[in-house]
Amino acid sequence: MNDMRLLQRTQGMNDIKIQANGVDVFYADNHAIKDVSVEIEDKTVTAFIGPSGCGKSTFLRCLNRMNDTIDICKVTGDILLDGEDIYDPKVDPVQLRAKVGMVFQKPNPFPKSIYDNVAYGPRIHGLAKNKAELDEIIEKSLRRGAIWDEVKDRLKQPGTGLSGGQQQRLCIARAIATEPEVLLMDEPCSALDPIATAQVEELIDELKQNYSVVIVTHSMQQAARVSQKTAFFHLGSLVEYGETGKIFTNPEDSRTESYITGRIG
Amino acid sequence: MPIFWLITGVLAIACIGYVLGHRRAMASAGGNLRRLHSLPSYYGLNVVLKSIVPALGLTILWLLLQPIFVSNAVSGMIPDNEIPFGSSRGLVMTEVVRTAKGLNQAVAAGEITEATAQNRNTSVDDLTDALKSAGAVVTSTLTAPVMTAAQAYREVSRKGYLGMSALVLLVATVGALWALRETHPDFRARNVVEQGIRALLIGAASIAVLTTLGIVLSLIFNTVEFFRLYPASDFFFGLEWAPSFSGRGGASQLGVIPLLWGTFYISIVALVVAVPVGLFAAIYLSEYATPTTRAIAKPLLEILAGIPTIVYGLFALLTVGPLLVSVFGAGGALGVNWQGGGRAVMTAGLVMGIMLIPFVSSLSDDIINAVPQALRDGSYGLGATQSETIKQVVLPAALPGIVGAILLAASRAIGETMIVVLGAGAAARLDLNPFEAMTTVTAKIVSQLTGDSDFASPEALVAFALGMTLFVLTLILNVVALYIVRTYREQYD
Amino acid sequence: MSEASTNNPAHAPKTSLLASDARTKRRETAEKRFRMYGIAAIAVGLFFLIVLAVTIVRSGLPAFTSAVVDIEFTLTEVQFDEAEGTVFKTKAYQGFFNAALAERLQAADFDVAFDEKAIERLLGKTGGTIREFFRANPDKLGEPVSFELPASSRVDGYFKGRVTRDTLVDSRFLQVSDLDIVDAMVDAGVIKTVFNWNFVTGADTGVDNPGGAGIGASVIGSFFMMLVVLVLSLPIGVAASIYLEEFAPQNRFTDLIEVNISNLAAVPSIVFGILGLAVFIQFMHLPQSAPLVGGLVLTLMTLPTIIISTRASLKAVPPSIREAALGVGASKMQTVFHHVLPLAMPGILTGTIIGLAQALGETAPLLLIGMVGFVARGYPDGVVSGFLDPNSAMPAQIYTWAARADAGFYEKAWGGIIILLLFLLAMNILAIILRRRFERRW
Incomplete structure (x- = not known):
């Protein structure tokens, strides 16, 4: 353990934010994730890539216990956030998810106004003492979500009325508003057109200055563009994990190479 | 039962027609099936359709119209001075029809011969005696014109039925022969038969429209008749409901306001019971319950919806009413004297609420389940608890649908009859005390x-x-509710 | 963008995941409370269901038993001739019977004074039954014969706890002193409760004899009504559904039909009663109180339900089946009748049975077409009169009993409900079996 830390320090890397050790996930009898161990760094964009059904999204959802909402799903192994086991019985998933926010594949704004969408998190977590503070948080979040200029004049209009790309950026702003430490993104651009995708990618790049961002993507180009670290999943196993540049140019595992060069997946 | 034999006859013609059509088609093709446009059975079916449909249509039409024509023909035989004071020609005609039926009964019972029954010279007293000993329900003093009219009524009816039988059998035969004549290899029997069946299907679908038409017409005609006898403004704005019991007196107060008040009051009590319980049950079943709990609790709750309303009525009258009196009545458990008798707004409202619980819960359950999982995930992803997600995301999203469900439940409550007939009381009252007996439109x-x-x-x-008022009220509620629910569903489809 | 990046997120002070703060605890409590509301709501619903079930069973079961006096006595030929010779023949038989009863009670060491009037109050006039028996079976004269004679309804009520010494007011029906005789008869083993077959098979009685009232005749009435509903609503409902689901073009007429069906499904049942009264009875002069009219009204009421469920079953048949049939050259009509309809049939039948069950329990429309207030005193005579002669139906009969003043009828009403619910249960079980056995998942 100590050696590892040392190694990473010497490489000039950030602190480890999330550490997973020997994680297995079962859906009823289906063994979806097989013995995955990974370390995710702070202030870094980490990409999970791999063919469809390889378990990358499932693993992502383990990181903020979203799988709890599925009855038949069972998770074993340790996942530590800042050294604390998030599957400890004493942990309230609600508190965990306030620290580890999530953005989903399809933009899912609530059927409320844009303002109320962003205010939702701060309100339930009691982050604002008064209206002025809440207004401030919302403006800040929308600015950081790179959508403030587009919506500042229509905050009272429903969030569902925005375009797909705007909706997704609204959802990101909504996730940021709760001031999470980690942001999980499950294929955030798969439902967007290229222009909207570019906007969101630019945003992700900005976000990494403050957050640890984990992004699942099926687009290798996207992973190469936005991430510093990349993990390649195949058939439920973590095949290779390392610097993005190294994975894409000089993979160690033959399966990674096959996937990168388009022979599998 | 001449109608029974008539229909059997028509069916027999149709059966023979089928066989003949089938044979004729085969024969015309020289036994070579491939030369026929359609399968031989279609030629047979063509004959069947063309004999049965016009014949049975004629029968139904005739049966509908004959009583009207016969009544018109016979009612002229009753002189104006024979109509008693305060009665009407229509009432006397009812008497005539009843007497005519009594005569049939007497003949069937062997009290008199058919000839005696038809003979206009038979004395009224003799016939009356025969009617009475045959057990027919007649007034004691049958007058001679009524008896004569009854005899004429029988006469005309009998001729009418004879004419109908002959005509119907003729139509069936002509139809069959016409269809047989058409039968040759190039005749497109299948297309014709399918057109016919399609027309029958359209006819079946139109019955829904006819039913509505029937409801609307029967309500409108009688309502207009009522407003001729009683001023509409007194009906709509009258604050008192006090019909005279003599049946013929003109001193009735027929104001609808007290009835509407009772209806709304009871419905509101029912909704106050049913909406929270039903809604929370739906929320629990769709959001919290494990599959096993859901599989057990949901059908159990829905049993409440399958119980006939008469059972709830009896439950209100014999169980809930006395129970409420023992709590809220004089000398009851609370020591308050609010409730005088078992029948009260509370009794009916409470029981109706129980009845509506599964109605609200299963409708809301559907609606809550239609809220996309993505919205819930979004909320959980932000660290909301399940109840926060439900209260602030799921319910607001489902709100239009739930409002629709509540409106439908309200329409049910307003139209419910048996519970209020047995549980709410008979006195129309404008009162605020929910433990008071009130009555409703139904x-x-x-x-x-x-x-x-x-x-x-x-x-x-x-x-x-009253029926018209009820119909219009529930129609508005239903249309609005169905519209809301439909737009809601489309939003998430 | 630059503005965003300079604006550092104000991270809340580091908190441990393992210790929940006060706010989280509050939220957890709120969560538990909310969950409890849900459980409470379900508990309330189930509580009502249980109360209802217990009430029905407890109040209704007594209707299925009745108190009878079981006495064995011998009538000699001499006594028979003597009785036949008197003017008041049944009175004489009653005398013999009373003597036998007195002897029986005295043999059991009971010294209760009673007169003939008291026996009459307890058992009604017994002579007629005895006379008829011996006139029909003269060979039984001289042999001991055992008679089971029904006790009067108030004695019956005394047995079931409906009538007590405290609540009983002396009347010509029963006096408190008569209850001593009843107690004596109980101790002597003369009186006992037996299963009341008459309730299940019999017909209604007048307002003064709750003991003899039975539901059998109205079961027949309901049966004929359901026959009408089945014969009319199944073909019409299926035909209408086929048209709407498979053939109807998108036009105003189709819309009109659709709107009508969904509205009719929600129209209060009493409005259908008004329709039946105005159209079938006033306009078409069909007989009042006839199962045929009841069946017609219930058909109109059930049709929307059947159409809605039938359309759902037709919709569930995948389009690939239709395409396959059309692909081999079947006409649209052949496709529907040869393939779609048979595949949808289990679903259609299930829906029809559930619709019938609804119709069976419906009361309000029957009130308006005169199926109450009429006392169904006997069985219909033959099939035709089964449709046309006045009769009652189960729910209408229950309502008639509930509306009567004598509390003895309430027991019958609850008992009637048990029978009605048994029929509904049977129909629903049949529907469930059909669904389980033939349900197809595509």
Whole structure:
């Protein structure tokens, strides 16, 4: 353990934010994730890539216990956030998810106004003492979500009325508003057109200055563009994990190479 | 049962026609099936359709219209001075029809011969005696013109039925022969038969429209008749409901306001019970319950919806009413004297609420399940608890649908009859005390139409005006509710 | 963008995941409370269901038993001739019977004074039954014959706890002193409760004899009504559904039909009663109180339900089946009748049975077409009169009993409900079996 830390320090890397050790996930009898161990760094964009059904999204959802909402799903192994086991019985998933926010594949704004969408998190977590503070948080979040200029004049209009790309950026702003430490993104651009995708990618790049961002993507180009670290999943196993540049140019595992060069997946 | 034999006859013609059509088709093709346009059975079916459909259509039409024509023909035989004071020609005609039926009964019972029954010279007293000993229901003093009219009624009816039988059998035969003549190899029998069946299908689908038409027409005609006898403004704005019981008296107060008040009051009590319980049950079942709990609790709750309303009525009358009196009545457990008798707004409202619980819960359950999982995930992803997600995301999203469900439940409550007839009481009252007996529109429809008053009096006709009020109210509620629910569903489809 | 990046997120002070703060605890409590509301709501619903079930069973079961006096006595030929010779023949038989009863009670060491009037109050006039028996079976004269004679309804009520010494007011029906005789008869083993077959098979009685009232005749009435509903609503409902689901073009007429069906499904049932009264009875002069009219009204009421469920079953048949049939050259009509309809049939039948069950329990429309207030005193005579002669139906009969003043009828009403619910249960079980056995998942 100590050696590892040392190694990473010497490489000039950030602190480890999330550490997973020997994680297995079962859906009823289906063994979806097989013995995955990974370390995710702070202030870094980490990409999970791999063919469809390889378990990358499932693993992502383990990181903020979203799988709890599925009855038949069972998770074993340790996942530590800042050294604390998030599957400890004493942990309230609600508190965990306030620290580890999530953005989903399809933009899912609530059927409320844009303002109320962003205010939702701060309100339930009691982050604002008064209206002025809440207004401030919302403006800040929308600015950081790179959508403030587009919506500042229509905050009272429903969030569902925005375009797909705007909706997704609204959802990101909504996730940021709760001031999470980690942001999980499950294929955030798969439902967007290229222009909207570019906007969101630019945003992700900005976000990494403050957050640890984990992004699942099926687009290798996207992973190469936005991430510093990349993990390649195949058939439920973590095949290779390392610097993005190294994975894409000089993979160690033959399966990674096959996937990168388009022979599998 | 001449109609029974008539229909059997038509069916027999159709069967023979089928066989002949089948044979003729085969024969015309020289036994070579491939030369026929359609399968031989279609030629047979063509014959069947062309004989049965016009014949049975004619039968139904004739049966509908004959009583009207016969009544018109016979009613002229009754002189004006034979109509008793306060009665009407229509009432006397009812008497005539009843007497005619009695004569049939007497002949069937062997009290008199057919000839005696038809003979206009038979004395009225003899016939009356025969009617009485045959057990027919007749008034004691049958007058000679009524008896003569009854005899004429029988005569005309009998001729009418004979004519109908002959005509119907003729139509069936002609239809069959026509279809047989058409039968040759190039005749497109399948297309013709399918066109015919399609027309029958359209006819079946139109019955829904006809039913609505029937409801609207029967309500409108009788309501208009009622407003001729009783001023509409007094009906709509009258604060008192006090029909005279003599049935013929003109001193009735027939204001609808107290009835509407009772209806709304009871419905509101019912909704106050049913909406929270039903809604929370739906929320628990769709959001929290494990599959096993859901599989057990949901059908159990829905049993409540399958129980006939008469059971709830009896439950209100014999169980809930006395129970409430023992709590809220004089000398009851609370020591307050609020409730005088078992029948009260509370009794009916409470029981109706129980009945509506599964109605609200299964509708809301559907609606809550239609809220996309993505919205819930979004909320959980932000660290909301399950109840926060439900209260602030799921319910607001489902709100239009739930409002629709509540409106449908309200329409149910307003139209419910048996619970209020047995549980709410008979006195119309404008009062605020929910432990007081009040009555509703539906309960009064029942009591005004099952009493002894005749159908031409305002006391009976008011039931149709009440029915019209009820129909319009529930129609508005239903249309609005269905519209809301449909737009809601489309939003998430 | 630059503005965003300079604006550092104000991270809340580091908190441990393992210790929940006060706010989280509050939220957890709120969560538990909310969950409890849900459980409470379900508990309330189930509580009502249980109360209802217990009430029905407890109040209704007594209707299925009745108190009878079981006495064995011998009538000699001499006594028979003597009785036949008197003017009041049944009175004489009653005398013999009373003597036998007195002897029986005295043999069991009971010294209760009673007169003939008291026996009459307890058992009604017994002579007629005895006379008829011996006139029909003269060979039984001289042999001991055992008679089971029904006790009067108030004695019956005394047995079931409906009538007590405290609540009983002396009347010509029963006096408190008569109850001593009843107690004596109980101790002597003369009186006992037996299963009341008459309730299940019999017909209604007048307002003064709750003991003899039975539901059998109205079961027949309901049966004929359901026959009408089945014969009319199944073909019409299926035909209408086929048209709407498979053939109807998108036009105003189709819309009109659709709107009508969904509205009719929600129209209060009493309005259908008004329709039946105005159209079938006033306009078409069909007989009042006839199962045929009741069946017609219930058909119109059930049709929307059947159409809605039938359309759902037709919709569930995948389009690939239709395409396959059309692909081999079947006409649209052949496709529907040869393939779609048979595949949808289990679903259609299930829906129809559930619709019938609804119709069976419906009361309000029957009130308006005169199926109450009429006392169904006997069985219909033959099939035709089964449709046309006045009769009652189960729910209408229950309502008639509930509306009567004598509390003895309430027991019958609850008992009637048990029978009605048994029929509904049977129909629903049949529907479930059909669904389980034939349900197809595509």
